Amino acid sequence: MYKVVVCDTISDAGIEILKKEKDIELQIKSDVNKKELPKQLTDADAIITRSSTTIDKEFLSFCENLKVIGRAGVGVDNIDLDEASKRGIVVLNMPTGNTLAATEHTMTHMLNCLRFMPNANYELKYKHKWDRKKWMGIELYGKTVGIIGMGRIGSRVAIRVMSFGANVVVYDPYIPKEKATKIGAKIVDNLDELLKVSDIITIHTPKTEETYNMIDKEEIEKMKDGVILINCARGGLYNEKALYEGLKSGKIRALGIDVFENEPQLNHPLFEFDNVFATPHLGANTYESQIRVGEGIARSVVDALKGRGYENAVNIKMEEEEITELGKQFLGLAERMGSFLSQYIKSFIKRVTIYAHGEIESCTNSLGLFSSVGILKNMIDEHVNYVNAPYLAKERGLEIETKIYDKATEFKNYLLLEAEYDDNKKIEIGGTVFEPNKARIVYMDGFDMEIELTGNIIVFRNYDKPGIIGKVGEILGKHNINIADFRLGRKQALGEALSFIKVDQEVNDAILKEILSIDGAISIAKVKI
Ligand SMILES: NC(=O)c1ccc[n+]([C@@H]2O[C@H](COP(=O)([O-])OP(=O)(O)OC[C@H]3O[C@@H](n4cnc5c(N)ncnc54)[C@H](O)[C@@H]3O)[C@@H](O)[C@H]2O)c1
Numbered sequence: 001m002y003k004v005v006v007c008d009t010i011s012d013a014g015i016e017i018l019k020k021e022k023d024i025e026l027q028i029k030s031d032v033n034k035k036e037l038p039k040q041l042t043d044a045d046a047i048i049t050r051s052s053t054t055i056d057k058e059f060l061s062f063c064e065n066l067k068v069i070g071r072a073g074v075g076v077d078n079i080d081l082d083e084a085s086k087r088g089i090v091v092l093n094m095p096t097g098n099t100l101a102a103t104e105h106t107m108t109h110m111l112n113c114l115r116f117m118p119n120a121n122y123e124l125k126y127k128h129k130w131d132r133k134k135w136m137g138i139e140l141y142g143k144t145v146g147i148i149g150m151g152r153i154g155s156r157v158a159i160r161v162m163s164f165g166a167n168v169v170v171y172d173p174y175i176p177k178e179k180a181t182k183i184g185a186k187i188v189d190n191l192d193e194l195l196k197v198s199d200i201i202t203i204h205t206p207k208t209e210e211t212y213n214m215i216d217k218e219e220i221e222k223m224k225d226g227v228i229l230i231n232c233a234r235g236g237l238y239n240e241k242a243l244y245e246g247l248k249s250g251k252i253r254a255l256g257i258d259v260f261e262n263e264p265q266l267n268h269p270l271f272e273f274d275n276v277f278a279t280p281h282l283g284a285n286t287y288e289s290q291i292r293v294g295e296g297i298a299r300s301v302v303d304a305l306k307g308r309g310y311e312n313a314v315n316i317k318m319e320e321e322e323i324t325e326l327g328k329q330f331l332g333l334a335e336r337m338g339s340f341l342s343q344y345i346k347s348f349i350k351r352v353t354i355y356a357h358g359e360i361e362s363c364t365n366s367l368g369l370f371s372s373v374g375i376l377k378n379m380i381d382e383h384v385n386y387v388n389a390p391y392l393a394k395e396r397g398l399e400i401e402t403k404i405y406d407k408a409t410e411f412k413n414y415l416l417l418e419a420e421y422d423d424n425k426k427i428e429i430g431g432t433v434f435e436p437n438k439a440r441i442v443y444m445d446g447f448d449m450e451i452e453l454t455g456n457i458i459v460f461r462n463y464d465k466p467g468i469i470g471k472v473g474e475i476l477g478k479h480n481i482n483i484a485d486f487r488l489g490r491k492q493a494l495g496e497a498l499s500f501i502k503v504d505q506e507v508n509d510a511i512l513k514e515i516l517s518i519d520g521a522i523s524i525a526k527v528k529i
């Protein structure tokens with residue numbers, strides 16, 4: 001049974017998915033005081049949260065059994081990702097579920113800032129004032145909207161404001177320029193250019209060290225007089241003190257703000273201004289968005305707990321956009337080759353260089369990750385997974401590097417792992433995948449040979465002279481060990497041979513010793529994949 005605890009409110013649709021799982025014990029703790037909450041999570045296997053739960057180092061220290069954190073939304077700035085990764089906890093988010101809700105919320109704030117609708121509504125209904133002069137607005141048509149951060153939400157805001165007839169200027173150094181230009185937006189190389197020309201500025205970046213207080217006093221001074229500012233992304237991207245000063249001086253015409261540096265926020269100095277439209281982090285709050293996010297995160301958490309997949313894992317370092325079916329098979333091969341190497345070498349491996357050739361050249365990050373999991377699983381007792389492997393490797397001084405294989409090879413797709421160990425000793429193994437699910441080692445240390453990387457394999461090296469292999473067979477037979485497959489490679493120049501002997505059961509060290517005592521034997525090792 002897996003214990004899943006829902007720590008913030010998610011949609012009933014998401015809850016229903018979790019309830020249907022027979023091997024999940026579900027607990028809802030969205031009403032538990034946030035200070036008390038971690039103490040109630042000591043045996044939780046997975047938790048589901050939103051932005052209201054801060055998951056820091058101290059929080060995680062209570063969660064001894066935690067394997068998965070599901071963030072029902074985009075922002076993971078409330079989670080200590082490094083600490084979660086060190087603990088091998090996979091963090092998943094649902095980045096696309098609330099994009100439209102946040103986009104439309106941004107548009108609502110923008111239009112309010114242009115037309116002062118909430119004020120007019122308030123004065124008419126509650127003050128009974130029919131004032132048609134006071135609430136004179138301005139049009140979006142013909143204005144320049146500066147968008148900082150052209151990701152999922154920023155790009156959708158761009159399309160919507162352009163449909164109103166506004167011009168769009170984008171600042172986002174991390175996107176291809178065409179992403180902006182193909183929809184008719186202008187992209188600028190530095191923020192100042194955007195600040196100078198925009199009538200309205202809206203920010204849609206994540207909160208990072210670089211974006212925190214990205215808009216401060218100095219940036220506001222560079223803006224047009226009467227600028228409108230919107231923040232529906234994260235509190236602290238605009239410096240709140242600088243916003244206050246800008247509003248006080250009249251430099252800022254209006255501010256639409258959904259997010260605050262400290263939340264919940266009941267009494268912020270910005271609330272004193274009539275031209276500040278503030279909402280309590282409502283960007284994602286539509287029925288549609290919450291159904292998408294709740295369902296999506298519930299499914300992802302179940303999948304991750306059961307090891308079926310890690311969709312939207314934010315702390316698994318696989319940066320490739322999409323991995324093909326063949327690529328996935330090579331990842332499995334890379335893990336098994338790593339495991340083979342560390343069992344074979346049985347010594348401290350200081351560096352592994354992974355060379356990739358063919359279609360898999362685009363998967364170098366993932367190949368590195370999967371190989372390191374294979375290597376580390378045999379090297380250390382701790383639970384190794386795709387989340388903590390990079391940390392464990394670093395901690396143990398194991399360097400993993402990935403490169404393109406630039407030598408000639410007969411294989412369409414090929415993987416070569418070169419391990420350096422002890423004092424400058426090196427070993428190389430090569431592998432490929434023939435047709436679906438036929439992953440093989442095809443090369444080891446100068447020997448061309450081929451064997452499927454599964455089960456119990458004895459790796460035997462000897463001088464290439466008659467009678468030796470027969471004696472190996474005899475010893476194994478005497479101990480009732482059945483040979484399932486036998487592959488031999490020869491290096492005639494050296495007068496040496498290398499065999500992979502696949503056996504039906506694991507052989508003990510005494511049998512290996514007996515084989516090694518054969519005249520002409522050089523080395524022997526066993527690996528279990
Ligand atoms: N108010 C809400 O309820 C709500 C809802 C959803 C998302 N959000 C927040 O909105 C923001 C955007 O979400 P998204 O889904 O569009 O994210 P995204 O990852 O799709 O887009 C972020 C964009 O910001 C850009 N960026 C990063 N650093 C930058 C920098 N220094 N300067 C300029 N651009 C930079 C990235 O290149 C990327 O294109 C996030 O902070 C997210 O947490 C808020």
Ligand SMILES: O=C(O)[C@H](O)COP(=O)(O)O
Pocket residue numbers: 050051052072073074075076098233281283284285
């Ligand atoms: O990052 C997000 O997804 C939004 O800020 C929404 O956060 P919420 O799930 O706490 O509403």
